[in-house]
Amino acid sequence: MCGIVGYIGNEQAAPILMEELARLEYRGYDSAGIAVLSEEGICLTKTRGKLQALRNKLAAGMPKGYSGIGHTRWATHGAPSDVNAHPHLDQKGQVAVVHNGIIENYQALRKELQAKGCVFQSQTDTEVVPQLLAQFLQAGEALLPALLKTLDRLRGAYALGILVQEAPDCLIAARKGSPLVVGVADTGNYIASDIPAVLPYTRRVYLLDEGEIALVYGDHVEIYSEWGERVDKKIYEVTWSVDAAERGGYDHFMLKEIFEQPKAIRDTLQPRIRQGRIRLEEAGLTEEYLAGVQRVVLIACGTASHACMVGRVAIEQLARVPVEWDVASEFRYRNPILYPEDLLIVVSQSGETADTLAALRLAREKGCKVLAITNVVGSTIAREADRVLYTWAGPEIAVASTKAYLTQLLCLYLVAIEMAYVKGKLSDETYARYIQELETLPDKAQTVLTSTEPEHALAKRFCHCRDIFFIGRGLDYAAAMEASLKLKEISYIHSEAMASGELKHGTIALIEEGVPVVALSTQGQVAEKLHSNIREVKARGAVVICIAYGDSSLEDGIADHLLYIPRTDDLFAPLLSVIPAQLFAYYCAIERGYDPDKPRNLAKSVTVE
Ligand code: AGP
Secondary structure (H helix, E strand, C coil): CCEEEEEEECCCHHHHHHHHHHCCHHHCCCEEEEEEEECCEEEEEEEECCHHHHHHHHCCCCCCCCEEEEEEECCCCCCCCCCCCCCEECCCCCEEEEEEEEECCHHHHHHHHHHCCCCCCCCCCCCHHHHHHHHHHHCCCCHHHHHHHHHHHCCEEEEEEEEECCCCCEEEEEEEECCCEEEEECCEEEEECCHHHCCCCCCEEEECCCCCEEEEECCCEEEECCCCCECCCCCEECCCCHHHHHCCCCCCHHHHHHHCHHHHHHHHHHHHEECCEECCHHHCCCHHHHHHCCCEEEEECHHHHHHHHHHHHHHHHHHCCCEEEEEHHHHCCCCCCCCCCCEEEEEECCCCCHHHHHHHHHHHHCCCEEEEEECCCCCHHHHHCCEEEECCCCCCCCCCCCHHHHHHHHHHHHHHHHHHHHCCCCCHHHHHHHHHHHHHHHHHHHHHCCCCHHHHHHHHHHCCCCEEEEEECCHHHHHHHHHHHHHHHHHCCEEEEEEHHHHHHCHHHHCCCCCEEEEEECCHHHHHHHHHHHHHHHHCCCEEEEEEECCCCCCCCCCCEEEEECCCCHHHHHHHHHHHHHHHHHHHHHHCCCCCCCCCCCCCCCCCC
């Protein structure tokens, strides 16, 4: 989720690019850079770190020129570093490119270009783009055909901003899978990955659609389809405030991130499924390695530890490998028994959580190989682990974790399914069925998000309750843990999650007339048992909200309220059942007058013990 900006017009480009980039700082990034077309050619300034580091580099003098592109990078391919920061140039320095997204076939393209003598500077997937475009231009192609040929070679997702020395009167913007807008003003035109970047200059923008390309001149904009045909597009007038625009029009980052979940699932899944097989070699999880795993240890904190609870069930059920699970703050102080052959998996959105990092270090001291599942490339946990499987959720800004949780689950499912398959515990049919089902999940998550009205209505009704309980069995219990944490951390309503069979061993004493109990009901194998537990709480006056499949056979009258999710394999239900719970928590916070993005006493990254 990098930020892209660009400007061409009557003004000096560099100060405008820096201002545009400052408007995108809220997105989170690890490096930044600009390229300006000056009289001497393309002038590149880039650095690892925050915009202030870039400002420091530019303090001696901004490059002079009337067009340029800029970028804030959220590392994906290649660690955060000066050389991996964008823009990237072709080897003659005549084409500069900034990119958001992932070029999936970059390795093949890189080899092909290297065979033709291209020398690469960075480890990024992006650098193939300027090299490829430069090749077509040097072969005598005009700008647009060269661009179409370049884009035709790229697989994956991209938003691109391109500066070409040979075409000084024009900036290029191209979009496939990642958003891009073109801002239009009297003194020049702009490109940006997000509307807030251009709002200081204009409220008039073209919203590029899938596959569209814009040739942006100082005084006009030409838009083309992916086949090179001219497109007549209407200008969109932005009516949001700058503050709201940073949140993409959503009231809060948390809500934006909840709505980004279908994309986060797709981005995490797609690069790992090729020709019907799960591919995890990027993280060193080869068939041979996975087939030999005898024990797995899952360690994390908070939401990530709830993802691990699901992972434990998935790995044990499918691969029949024993799994130990613990929260990192306990694990490190109980002198855990670890064997060098264990696969220790630490899960952390930020990659900086102190307890999780300490658990990783302890495991490595004991000779274990550690796999990190994390969202932040170049984070301490990513650097210190032996292997890394990245969740491609994009920056998560709200303190309450939502999209990171879903992508953590997904990575753990991929490990579980592949381990089971290579160990011969899954038939070809079941393996194929799981993969097919995983591929439907982005659309199913989108379906859950079609309307937030039911969750909002329930939040209005229950937001003033003192306690809300969540119950479930098996994977529903694991998902209930996360649902309950979401509610308490942002709404400050006391909440507990229970394995529903445990109620009668104590907690049922707290159930009285009108107490809300949210029952997650997706696990067919234990449905009847769960229904008995629901009847037990109803008999004591509880108001029951069920989260269940739309076509589920819940007993008549068992639920007072229902939140439906689309049917999926019970194994994957936590990926969908948590979404209504996130929305319920969000609206409870709103109805109680709290800012869900900034819950009291909590920090996004807990780097102290
Ligand atoms: C959940 O909403 C919280 N943000 C918190 O529980 C979080 O999951 C925990 O602190 C672990 O953080 P990490 O994933 O960055 O390691």
